[in-house]
Amino acid sequence: MSKRFVVFFLLVFISSISFAEEALKKVKVLSEEYYDLLFDKNKVGKVRLETYIGNFKGKEYYVIEEEMEARFLRGGTEMKTYSKSRTLSNQKDLEPAGYWYESNEGGEKRNIMGIVKREKNKKILHLEIDIGGTKTTKDVEVPDDAIFSNAFEIFIRRNLQEGFSAKRPLIMEADTDVVEGTTQVDKFEPVDACPNSVYKTTTVVAGIKNVELRDSSGWPVCVIIPTMNAIFLRTDKKKAEEGFSPVDIFEQSLIKPDKQIKSINRLERLTVRLTFDSMQLPDIIEDEYQKVLKREGKSITLQIKRIRPDIDKKMTFPVKDERLSKYIQPTRYEQSNSEKIMELAQKFAGDETDIIDTAIKVSDRVGQYIKGASLSKGYLSALEVLEQRVGDCTEYSVLTSALLKSLGIPTRLVMGLVYVDGKFGFHSWLDYWAGEWYSIDPTLNEEAVNPTHIRLWTGIGEPSELRGASTSALNFLNKVKIEILDAEYK
Template identity: 30%
Template sequence: MTILDPVPQNMIIFKSMEAKNTRWTWRVTSGLVIIFWLVMMGLLLNRYHIAPVNISKIFHTPLKNKEEWASIYLHNQKVGYSVTTVTKNEGGYLLGEQTFMQLRVMDQPQQVTTYTICQVDDDFLLKSFNFRLVSGLITFSAEGEVKGHKLDLTVETGGEKSRKEIPVPQIPFLSSALKPFLVHRGIKVGDHYKLPLWDPATQSYRIITVHVEKKEPIILNNQSFECFCIRTDLMGMTLRSWISEDGDLLKEEGPMGIIIVKSTKEEALSDITTESLDILSTISIPCSPIERPRMSKYLKIRLSGLPLTGFDLDSGRQTVKGDTLVVVQEIIKQEGSYQIPNRNQLYIDYLQPSLLIQSNHPEIIKAAQGIIGDERNSVKVAQLLTQWVYSHIEKKPVLSIPSALEVLKQKVGDCNEHSALLTALLRAVGIPARPCVGILYSEGRFYYHAWVEAFLGDWVSIDPVLNQIPADATHIKFIEGDLSRQVEMLRVVGKIRVEVIA
């Protein structure tokens, strides 16, 4: 791949990018899609390859009931363990869960920690929860309490707390409550449930379907166990579980080669590999080569493997007809620019702060104003902010929940962190902006990626990892919006196929 070709007149690139293929590839790859995948499967991650931290010490709540341990495998390689607890108390039940996983992401070793503890009622419906995710230097915490049909949510990231009330049509479950709920109700073949699920990491409310398909024997440690086979479906992902007649979870199989098997504590903690497969490479999408992709202004592809409804594929520079998608790179028109701040009420939603896009935080505002100085032309301001993010954020894979304030402080991350920070900086100076997720071509494959769209007279795609305004035409947007929408990319992972036409 050549990255020093002449730059098209309508594309702004401030300095050449490195030509090292390995470094280039992980720059464009989204670690957030792994977090979506793991969290939605109820896998709660720990970062230390040692005995697990006692959950009761983290959240100052006594947990006394028995622990259930499991080993986690990815493509037949052991990558971690999980431990869960259930305790009866006056309010119902106290549930704790913790899991360790050690993964390789673009040849970079990654360890991620999450802990969850939640109070549920006697029917295992959520009353309150604490959640923490730690990845390297990055920590994300959330706690919430159900009040009627609202969830009072507090998020802590970047050393700051933010609070928000989120409407919930029905009182939800957490994923850790699903198995005890089924066991408590009594499992019967043919049982079918549609249950509201709250995910604290992605701040999303979804309906999950659970179906007890059949009873069948499985072999575990050379012993045969009669089990209920249970299918769980969420956003196009299918998870199968085998639960014994005694209510023990013996085995789970999830997307993309992940298997969880009941173990003793000693078995769970031992023999965790440090040389697992690179997970992002295993979920990338092969295709025919595209010449000079970073210079591309036009792309025509055919998408297959899943229904294309419910995505933001047919918008802006992208048009869809049937299964064929065409991307035509935008042309930035200086005459269409404006003096910031943008005061058009049509775009007010794209100027608002959120729990993770903290555009109203004094540190974000101060940074943005310091970058742009006296410049007020919207196009030139966007160029300055993009250049700054490109130059000042170390490009390193991160498995965490992207927070603009955290990125500003730590100055490290992959495409998700770059996009979160740039979105916040743009909004802070009065330029409507929204994060986007989709796929991006590199070296014969499409990888999951995140970038930004900013309103500069028209909506323009901006890639702060590649320092592109507008982004090249191999950026295929599937979703625009915040984290609760981005999680819908789970419908794509492991299913989408791409055929390059032109």
């Protein structure tokens, strides 16, 4: 069971000669603000946000530097996260020029460098990415009016007046993609928790809603993220440096149903009622595995079934189907084109040629290959799992997925809930394609996943898609009750 999806949403090549970070010189500091990050009223982190005019290779830019540090407990083990971004924009209109991003998630380092260029009348963001020593490049076409996501805050401040609203495409520095950002400005009466606030801005970025309470200068006094039960509270440098009180988000995310589920190995079909604390019900995946039977008020009645692969149905790999190409190609976290990944896949698969037999065999071998969990680490890529041989369900799934992709077998990652030890908790497994999608769980060593696997998200190992997993998790975090309505057994 994963301890990672509940914190993944908070974790958010600097060696290039053409865009060397050390060439940036600070000219004039415009502002420097500090914030405490409170989760469930506990201080778990801090943020420093500085804006200044910087000189880069003889040209002046508006620089926004954002630095965040946070600590959480995962099953009693402390996990430290750190991230820092610097974006360079045109002073007048915030036109993006380039950026650097670095993070350290439980000791796992990620570095990204991006340069915005014009090529054939198109604006292209050229990226150099380093994930645990694996370096890749990527080009992303961005709209002409796109700005960096951290520049959206400056854009809002420049237009702070009652009734103002706007929509802008935003470049997500950590996820290296472009999303829509919206904001609405309203007058606001100050409250004790956020004194001196006179404006309220409601901002939605990549589906995540923030409520910012601002003073007359435009800077936020408080930033409230309702789906996370988190608040960024403005403070001074001295207080920001004070110690943290990390909380165990994994333990808080566990959901105990109204009754126990017995004999899961024989369970074939499960019907549950999910009751949320809001009338705004989340989207629920409906596919061959699960079906929504009823939506009523704050509740969704869901039926999940076990689908066992037909081992007599033979289908060989590699699969050559353009419609499935997305699910075979390597991704940032599934480096299926790595020689090490391909060699291990061949070793695990042996002489097998059938997809179902191979998927079962590889999944089983991954379960043996990973030697233990490391709760202090961040989200590992497949290559990092191969080299370190540690992890929990996310690592089991991402390695199995990469190995199967390297053999030409389409896969997709799955995030959801699973029932273990009397409670539902966030979990990861995967689907593979053998004429249809079949689910397999290398962590729990299940060739056909049991019906307590509630599917919340499916996708591939790109940050832009994994963000969807995080958003889905947020909709369930401390917000749902689960009732067991019916269980059918073999």
